Amino acid sequence: MPVADEQFAGLRKGLLEFAILTFVSGRTSAYVGDILEALAPTPFATQEGTLYPLLSKLRREEFVDYQWVESGQGPPRKYYQLTDKGSGRLGELGAYWRHLTSTVESLGR
Amino acid sequence: MERVVTINLNGNSYQLEEPAYDALRSYMTRAEAALGANPDKAEIVRDLEQAIADKCSAHLSPGKSVVSASEMTRILEEMGPVEGEAQAGAEQAQGGAAPQHEPWRPARRLYRIYDNGAWTGVSAGMAAYAGIDVAWVRVFWIVSGLFTGGFTCLVYLVMIFAVPVASTSEELAAAHGAPFNAQEVIDRARREAGRFAETSSAQWRNEERRWRRSWRRSERNWDAGWAAGAAQAAAAPAHPVGYVERMFAGLFAFVFSIITAALLIAFLIAFFSILSNGSVLGWTPPADVPTWLVLVVIAIAYAAISSPFSALQRTSYATLSGRRTGGATDGLATLAIVIIVGAFAWTYSEEARAFIEQGYVVIRDFVTYWSSQG
Numbered sequence: 001m002p003v004a005d006e007q008f009a010g011l012r013k014g015l016l017e018f019a020i021l022t023f024v025s026g027r028t029s030a031y032v033g034d035i036l037e038a039l040a041p042t043p044f045a046t047q048e049g050t051l052y053p054l055l056s057k058l059r060r061e062e063f064v065d066y067q068w069v070e071s072g073q074g075p076p077r078k079y080y081q082l083t084d085k086g087s088g089r090l091g092e093l094g095a096y097w098r099h100l101t102s103t104v105e106s107l108g109r
Numbered sequence: 110m111e112r113v114v115t116i117n118l119n120g121n122s123y124q125l126e127e128p129a130y131d132a133l134r135s136y137m138t139r140a141e142a143a144l145g146a147n148p149d150k151a152e153i154v155r156d157l158e159q160a161i162a163d164k165c166s167a168h169l170s171p172g173k174s175v176v177s178a179s180e181m182t183r184i185l186e187e188m189g190p191v192e193g194e195a196q197a198g199a200e201q202a203q204g205g206a207a208p209q210h211e212p213w214r215p216a217r218r219l220y221r222i223y224d225n226g227a228w229t230g231v232s233a234g235m236a237a238y239a240g241i242d243v244a245w246v247r248v249f250w251i252v253s254g255l256f257t258g259g260f261t262c263l264v265y266l267v268m269i270f271a272v273p274v275a276s277t278s279e280e281l282a283a284a285h286g287a288p289f290n291a292q293e294v295i296d297r298a299r300r301e302a303g304r305f306a307e308t309s310s311a312q313w314r315n316e317e318r319r320w321r322r323s324w325r326r327s328e329r330n331w332d333a334g335w336a337a338g339a340a341q342a343a344a345a346p347a348h349p350v351g352y353v354e355r356m357f358a359g360l361f362a363f364v365f366s367i368i369t370a371a372l373l374i375a376f377l378i379a380f381f382s383i384l385s386n387g388s389v390l391g392w393t394p395p396a397d398v399p400t401w402l403v404l405v406v407i408a409i410a411y412a413a414i415s416s417p418f419s420a421l422q423r424t425s426y427a428t429l430s431g432r433r434t435g436g437a438t439d440g441l442a443t444l445a446i447v448i449i450v451g452a453f454a455w456t457y458s459e460e461a462r463a464f465i466e467q468g469y470v471v472i473r474d475f476v477t478y479w480s481s482q483g
Contacts, residue, residue, distance in 0.1 A: 048156075050189055
């Protein structure tokens with residue numbers, strides 16, 4: 001459904017932060033490769049060019065933090081995890097999302 | 110025929126076909142433009158370079174060393190356009206409120222940087238720190254070395270040990286740092302002082318407890334190492350260590366290397382003195398004690414005295430490298446110091462030269478004796 005894809009790009013973009021915070025909250029730590037791979041089959045499929053700036057923004061807002069972890073091959077990798085502030089933000093996003101969907105549904109009734 | 114361009118991505122070199130290089134360069138230029146005044150720009154650019162480097166590696170193999178133009182096109186398509194934060198800024202401006210969080214900046218720190226032709230990275234790191242060209246720093250070292258009769262060479266040597274290498278993009282960003290200004294320094298000092306007053310007492314207690322715990326642990330390790338004679342007892346923490354820890358580890362590595370080297374030299378002198386003259390520094394062992402027993406006692410005394418220092422030396426190197434075992438660096442450092450000291454002694458001291466020659470004669474005689482027996 002490439003047409004729908006095109007039309008709802010703005011919607012997905014607004015929700016990408018929500019999706020990433022949710023993914024990171026589900027595990028103790030995640031690196032960029034994990035995030036890209038997990039999102040690839042979903043409507044939130046994204047690329048490094050988008051992800052790195054977004055993660056650095058989330059880090060600046062103190063929603064996520066990262067640690068350097070040695071990898072078997074190549075240089076150390078950044079592993080991200082949710083901060084307390086981040087899980088608070090995720091809670092707010094979830095509540096607001098439910099509010100939005102229930103509002104849209106009630107409008108149709 | 111296609112021209113090949115060699116580039117440096119985050120410290121590793123890659124060969125690209127010229128069109129591939131052009132594509133990459135224009136991608137990075139666009140990325141930097143898109144990131145604009147993003148305070149994390151340097152770090153994001155390093156992350157992107159690393160991601161591209163990883164993708165390039167995936168296309169290369171022992172039989173294939175050049176990334177082609179079509180492969181680079183595919184890599185850059187996978188990367189996707191770099192998105193700036195223009196909208197984010199616009200939202201904030203609309204809200205009219207000042208940003209709640211102060212813009213994050215890496216603290217500027219002195220690191221060693223292995224970049225274009227750096228040997229130890231000390232000069233490159235100082236240049237990045239001071240924001241000047243690396244050539245000036247190199248000239249400074251050479252000129253000051255000449256004027257101070259080699260004293261600054263010693264400073265340089267200590268810096269090789271004490272200044273950590275910048276290996277992550279974050280550290281590289283910190284090495285270049287954001288330019289300081291007076292207001293920023295004052296603000297930071299005030300902030301730190303406030304935070305210190307709030308948390309200091311609790312933190313100090315925690316810190317102290319942690320120190321005592323780790324000291325006890327290292328003591329136990331030490332005992333274990335003593336008992337088992339095991340090298341890995343002096344294992345370093347595998348977790349990444351901070352700047353200050355690395356600096357101290359570097360200094361300790363330097364000091365303990367010198368101590369272990371001095372002990373080794375003392376041991377060699379004692380050993381060969383006994384073998385050739387039957388005495389050490391004017392002391393002659395009792396006549397009824399056989400020479401081989403004196404040698405064994407010297408060897409055991411050397412092992413006992415040097416083992417704690419070797420353990421500390423190994424721990425320092427392991428902490429420095431961040432790996433559980435420091436590899437062979439510690440032993441090589443000790444050997445290098447012994448060889449350098451030996452070379453100096455050979456050149457400048459008549460006695461030392463005679464002594465080394467004597468040692469050679471002793472070894473030669475021993476080898477002759479050994480082969481005549483066998």
